[in-house]
Amino acid sequence: MNRYNSLIGLLILFFSCNFCFSQSSEELWLSYSQPLNNKLKETYTSKIKHIQIKTFSETGEIIKTELQMLATKMLDTSISFTSTTPQIIIAKIDNLDSKFKQKINSQSLVNNESFIIQTITVHQKDLLIITGKTDISLLYGTYCFIKQLQLHKDISSISITDSPKIQLRILNHWDNLDGTVERGYAGFSIWDWHLLPGFKKEIYYEYARANASIGINGTVLNNVNSNAYILTSPYLQKVKTLADIFRPYGIKVYLTARFSAPIELGKLPTADPLNEEVIQWWKSKISEIYKEIPDFGGFLIKANSEGQPGPNTYGRSHVEGANMLATLLEPYQGVVMWRAFVYSEQQSEDRAKQAFNEFAPFDGAFKENVLVQVKNGPIDFQPREPYHPLFGAMPKTSLMMEFQITQEYLGQGSHLVFLPKLYEEVLSTDTYAKGKGSTIAKIIDGELYQDHRITGMAGVANIGTETNWTGHPFAQANWYGFGRQAWDPTTSAESIAKEWLSMTFTTDSLFIQQMTPLLINSREAVVNYMTPLGLHHIMNAEHHYGPGPWIANMSRPDWNSIYYHRADSLGLGFDRTQTGSNALEQYPKEIQEQFSNIHTIPEAYLLWFYHVPWDFKMKNGHTLWYTMAWYYQQGVNEVKNMQQTWEHMQPYVNNDIYQDTRMLLEIQYSEAQWWRNACLLYFQQFAKMPLPEFIPEIPHTLDYYKALKFPYAPGIHPSWN
């Protein structure tokens, strides 16, 4: 059998309706192709026939095109854009006729991206208004309106007011100039730097469209492990071309700035941020950038971390480095996003503590247009980490969240893991910074510290050249979910799952009821089969593909698995209490109180904070060893459950997506077993206890697992080493 044969079925389906589209994975959640019953189709059709768009901008053209696509693909009709007796008016609030405007609560337009969708009655007839202060707000309102149709909502008396809670909602592309993507598992970079600026690929427009539809308003085009070459004049012409394409979609471009660029490009002897020539070089470069890109967003900088240059090289602090650039960007309203992901090989201090120690004392010292960009946890995007203790510890600094959407440590290209569940866990965590209820969401959206001028959330993109953008069809949900949570960090993972499933596949309740829990539970599954009970960073070295709890030969102690799990004959886990590194002291007292007792700490964080005896009695009455094995097996079982659920989903999704997901779940199941087997065999050397009876016979020896090598695993390239 081959996959083409399935086309026959598809084509026959084509014939069974006059004009219907299949779900298209290229079009993400915007294919407008879910099944729709005739009644609803008629209702919707009757309400959107005549639309007036009162703006003559490029954004207005985009709105028009999007609505026409919706009408054509979802409703099999076309819209007339007219100013006579429209059913819908899309206009900036200032352009609305006063008779309409007075029926709208324009006070609720709290910022330039807020919008109102409201049905008003004029001469006994319904009129739907989509309005806001700017063209972009109209675009956001339009996508929100379209979503109501995608979700099959009643639009007869619609009334929605919405506004992003976070200002900078940004994708970070770890894309290199040679087209490779660090930690990319969806092919290669979508930026064709070589053919830019002359060749404007369609994918650039599609990318902007997809992001605009979920409210993402910024993109850092290149890798944080940066290459100064992006700042040369020919490359700035390429960047300008992208910026021009993205602008009408409300998306600003940002670049990473290699701190040593004044040496590499400017041929200066130093990159000392206090050196006048260095400052002049940056000033002139920034002036050049803004001449080409007047709304350039600013710089993202990884400094003095993992070999990147930075101000410390010249005896200067992160503050001095960040503020130098921020001062130069200020006249242009540009920002500096300065990453807090720093840890030093010179330090013997617990890596989990270093960023806090380095940055917390700087609170209040950064300029107002500096955001300190902090990863969600203190190590590095693990399946589960406690939250980063900097959240709540820098009240006078704009802290920006950095989530990873690409699944570096979470199964990479082949595991179905719904990340909004992870983001939700982090965002809803209470830091007690201003008493109970001081969630991380409230810190990064500015609610807790009203004087923060700028708020932001970054997601390391999972986008590549794969036809469906993200490789795994379900990884699209993580891009979507990041956008939704960046718009409103209190958005629940469950509501995102339902929305994304409905918009991408079908609103059929049988499908949604089965698939929502599959998505929601998928994150706990990966924790269980990779790193249960607070284990972390025991992946293979460098490419981080597959288990590697035995990794012990990397050049830096904190690049080795044994640094993190500390297995020995006594037990397992990293003592981060007072008897150990005392990383716990970086957290607020409410958390310290709960976590400093091995019997009250949530077991999910047990091995993160404690070195626990193998025979420690867990809450379930069994030993640590037995319980850990139970979780590994539970993770495997959960993937099996996902497979079984998926088998019943064939009627709801197109055959390509069905087959792709089926094959990928098979790989995930096999790799979950690999994780369980390799980790249990490895840790058993120390625990010296038999495998519990529920663990199936392991087909290989530990040496077999240790010998597996993957020199061409994606996301890392020999040239970067």
Added chain:
Amino acid sequence: MNRYNSLIGLLILFFSCNFCFSQSSEELWLSYSQPLNNKLKETYTSKIKHIQIKTFSETGEIIKTELQMLATKMLDTSISFTSTTPQIIIAKIDNLDSKFKQKINSQSLVNNESFIIQTITVHQKDLLIITGKTDISLLYGTYCFIKQLQLHKDISSISITDSPKIQLRILNHWDNLDGTVERGYAGFSIWDWHLLPGFKKEIYYEYARANASIGINGTVLNNVNSNAYILTSPYLQKVKTLADIFRPYGIKVYLTARFSAPIELGKLPTADPLNEEVIQWWKSKISEIYKEIPDFGGFLIKANSEGQPGPNTYGRSHVEGANMLATLLEPYQGVVMWRAFVYSEQQSEDRAKQAFNEFAPFDGAFKENVLVQVKNGPIDFQPREPYHPLFGAMPKTSLMMEFQITQEYLGQGSHLVFLPKLYEEVLSTDTYAKGKGSTIAKIIDGELYQDHRITGMAGVANIGTETNWTGHPFAQANWYGFGRQAWDPTTSAESIAKEWLSMTFTTDSLFIQQMTPLLINSREAVVNYMTPLGLHHIMNAEHHYGPGPWIANMSRPDWNSIYYHRADSLGLGFDRTQTGSNALEQYPKEIQEQFSNIHTIPEAYLLWFYHVPWDFKMKNGHTLWYTMAWYYQQGVNEVKNMQQTWEHMQPYVNNDIYQDTRMLLEIQYSEAQWWRNACLLYFQQFAKMPLPEFIPEIPHTLDYYKALKFPYAPGIHPSWN
């Protein structure tokens, strides 16, 4: 404006017909979406309603699917596959009813890939038979039949017998295991080695389909600059998966074999081809391969060339190396394709002579299952080269042609160059090997030497992850054309151009009449604006992007441009006559006679064979300098003409393809000027003559052009250096 807006137009088009498809660049020449008038649609529909496919193989399923796609997409109908009163019967000759069989000239089925499409009359009714000896021949017959419909041919009394003239019609993928493609300008490798064997991408099936449709029956999956890792057991499982997918499409897989694999994988101290342990290692590896892939095609080997290991390292000859592997492959009917592309840095001999000197003496020494794979010219895939003198010089050896489909030296990803015109020039060249008319086509298809057991043609693929496969929409024509000329090396470039244009876009004669000459002339254009009059290899170093006649600092003399053009105050060009390297002596006397006189040699090869004074009087009465400038300008003008023609093609092609091609032609025009300007300024230093009046003012200095750097040009990667 943005490109989405064009979708509205497209969607409106959708509505204007009941069910029609746009041209889809993903589907290559197989979209079955050209406009078709109603009369022809009715005629075709009436003739293909009922088809009997008398084979129950996977290939039979593919035939069925393909015909159903044709019916659905081109004719808006569906086929019933039936054994009662079929209008078409597709069956192997042995499975045909004898009453039908007797009306078919089965003698004309000269090999297992031959097919017959013939209308016979049974009970006064027409019956169309598609037959051959094998399932694959039926697939080829089906694609040929489908092509008649795509070309809007009259099929009422169709009678076609066809057969490939060359046995091995093979794509060479220079794809690395990390996903990069050496000399790839269409994205990255389509082989997702990491997710194989578990994840069978749809593109693998689409790739097989496209190749089968043009008769390509083999694919070398990995780079000739080889990595032994492909021969490890886990990778062979991945290769097996691809082989299983490709098999029902008649495509065999081949691999490149790194000659030092016994050292790298087998941990042997040597890779000496006469060493017993080495032989045993290969024997065992080959046995392992055939256990997984019973119809594995064999090995392609680049040995002792550009740093690749080979038998010379151990004092053994190419014959000893090739025959060792051929002996081991023989029991499995596997072949060795041994590349003749060798030149040594130890030799001071003209690089153009070295392959001939090395291989010609071995004529008759290779085993029968060895093919010596020879590039079309003696240097390296230049816009124009004289033919490789080995053709005609090794009558007792199977010589396989190696063409490059990817445009390493011909504008890479952004230049429209129709290569079948180049291939035609080579294939129709007379070698006089057995008297006048001994064309290269007759050498490689075996006509000239009937005792050659195996014949073959290889093309270095231009395929990558770009949505349209080849990056430039018109580069698809080069893949298509290679397939057609590998099937029959006497196929004219013009007929290929017309076929491809018709199948891909429209049969509209206004379109075909304008676009055919554009394609045909495009090859001479690139010769003119890059390397007129026999100039060669004056591209930039390493990535070969853009002009670099000044390149002089590469580690090997023959990697420098100055080695090839030899410009000095006296003149320009490489003296390869008796007074110089005498490469001319490697050619037959008929050619020597014509070429050894500077006044009778075709001017297209002048600077390849002569160092010509700047003021040499050319046939046009002007000096060399003036004439060379004229050709450079002519090349630029030709690109301008292509642009002007293309502007009128908008009604015939879909908007994406129109816009993409328009932007790419703009780049090509700009780069043609770059070539002209940089080369004329450079050579003017030696010629010391003014630029002719027809050359527009050059906006930059020579230093400007020399300073341009492209460290991230595609197709080459730092890690390979």
